[in-house]
Amino acid sequence: MLRNTVIVLCGALVVGLSMPATAGGPASRGDADQLAAQVQVLPRYHQWTLVEPAERAALRAVAGIEAARRDRLVRQGDGVQRGIGIFVADQQGEVEALLAYADLLADTEATLPYALPVATPDEYAVGPQTVGEYLTAAYLEWFGVDVDGSPARFKALFADVADPQDLVQPWIVRLRRVADNRVRTAELKSRIAELPQRVRWAVVTLAHKDSLYSTAEARAVLGGLSASTRQLILNGGNPLPTEPLLRVNDGAFARVLLGDARTLLEARR
């Protein structure tokens, strides 16, 4: 078992995959178990490309298993398999599935160790983690909020979320992961353009902050909002009061985001 150690890798660094690559299509049930058995570490925050090349291939393959197999790993597997199921949902960008696993936040069973890159070349840090800790890290990545392994905190933050597709941060994660793919980026931006106005302004403002939308693109989208929505933003109102990202820390990030949106809107005038 790899614990709190540094692994020296032989391979060169590679750019993170934006989507799982599966050579032979969705894995069968037997394949899924076999693939899962080959995985030794679970990368956090999508920083899994430094994992040893042989393991990277296993990770890539397991990320392609179909939803039913993934759910079976999560619901019927042991701690290791539950962690792998969370990894699969993370890689597949299945926000609804991740949210459906919230009961696992309290899961204190050990899963595979986490892997994180370190400052030094060809090395990464490995440490033990529980299923709940890994899911907490996945939530921070996908939703931008820290649920601290607490189902109660999760409920407090997400209970009022009516449609997971309206959550802001997942759109940023999706955009980030396809940033080097123009076609997929354009597809995503088309979908973002169809989001309800109260969501769209936040997604686009945040994406602009993350340099995923140009200033011109962001101004164009915000300029296309209804007058009432624009006015609400200019007045400092929060058109998205149930978004967890905008509720945490006493709404500190909401204030920042609204300020950024106002700046973009005012610059249009």
Place this chain on the structure above:
Amino acid sequence: MQRRERGKARTPVIATAAGCLLVALAASPAFAGQGRDCDIQLTCGQRIAVGQDYTFTADGVPGGGTYSWSVDQPGGQLAPTGGSGPAFTVTALEPSDSLEDVTVTVTYTAPGGDQCSADCPVTVTRFVIRQATFGGSAFHAVTKDCSYGTCPAYETPHWLDLDLDGDATGSGEHQSPVSYVRGSDVVLSDVEFDIKPVDLGANTVIVQGFGPDGQVFHEVAAMMDGEVVVPVSMTSSQPLPNTVRFYDTYDIEWKIALNNMEILPAGVSSTPMYVTLSNPSGKRLESWFDISTRAADGTATVEDAIDAIWEEFTTLHVENAHGEVMGYYRDILCASYCTVYDAQRLVVQLNGQCGAWRDLLGQCLNTQGVTGGLYVTVEPLSSPGFLVRNYEYADGEGTSGCGSYPYRFNSPCGGPYWPSGTVEVFDLDGLEGQDESNPASWFARHFILKLNGKYYDPSYGVGPIEGTKEEANLIWEQGGIEGYYGYCSGYYASRKDQYEVRETWFDK
């Protein structure tokens, strides 16, 4: 009110504890002495608490005579044990073994030579807070620092003075730090006192504790078998301040009121307390509480708390809870020689990589309930790694023979080395990092924190950097990157950073 009588008399007595309390002892025995042509009245206290001074006064008639005082006691309860003059001040040093086992006697010699005397039976009491446990809905246990896994919580009772010497520094004693969320009530349980002498008779007992910011604890207690026990939890009369607050020690001055009249000091419980901005998130290491709460003391908003905690990191002198300064590659030029990557190990091992410092800032914020800090990785766009300032490049275009990396560079981590005298990139002092003027400075990547759209680089105390990701990225790069390294014919080599061009990338 006093009454003078010849022969036996009962005298209500006023006893004054030095600088402290006015104690009325209505049931104090009478202490008047009578000689043939001599009369004396003695004012005295029935119970004196250890640590208090008390002044006995006598009034002899006819006046103009002399006074002589003596103390009869089983073992050092009062000092001094003799004196002269109409007033006699003693200090209570040790508790009585039993009720009224000390006798103070004054003898008055009148001008004609007649003598009369009076006695005062005294009990020296000692009430000492032995233990108290903090709790309540806003209480959070603080754990000890530890390098790995789940760190143990500090012991309870949080205050435990086994040898009853007024401190909790002895073997097996506890002075455990506690934490509360600002603006919340402090709740105490298992509050117990040791009393001497063991049998003080029947008393109605009320325990009172006075905290540092107006918090008062008040509860009826039971006294038996040498102890006072508060049978229920005690909730502060008013909440803690509604700001982050660091109490080096949260001192509660305890008093015990007997029979609704006599109020006696009962010691001070003294525990470090961290009052946080909001509910802590994540692990609860003492050093994370200590760094963040000290820094954010007095703040009441998320923004102010973030700014204050960040300010601490910009000093490049961050201490753990035990006053030990933590470093960024302190005395290390080859980054591989430092394998501390997280805040848990950093506060114990005191020297860490950038990932450890990024984590420490994040954990300090989490401890104040400020969550959601993102783990940002910085890497070169097209090189294996970068050189952080300061470096000096030799004059000229470089002689490595590789166009991408023209300058010969020797790694501080090992060879192969360019021949002596041909190296063209030289490490200079800087950039200064945490407690190190010249930390390791060539890396494959670097880690910083992003919170509320701002970037913080705690390793160097740089930030917050604002703007879009790419704008902030360029600002960060311009402030810190001297060049890039790569490979050239099996050797390391380097090229200079182009100041106006962004050649690194933030992943978030």
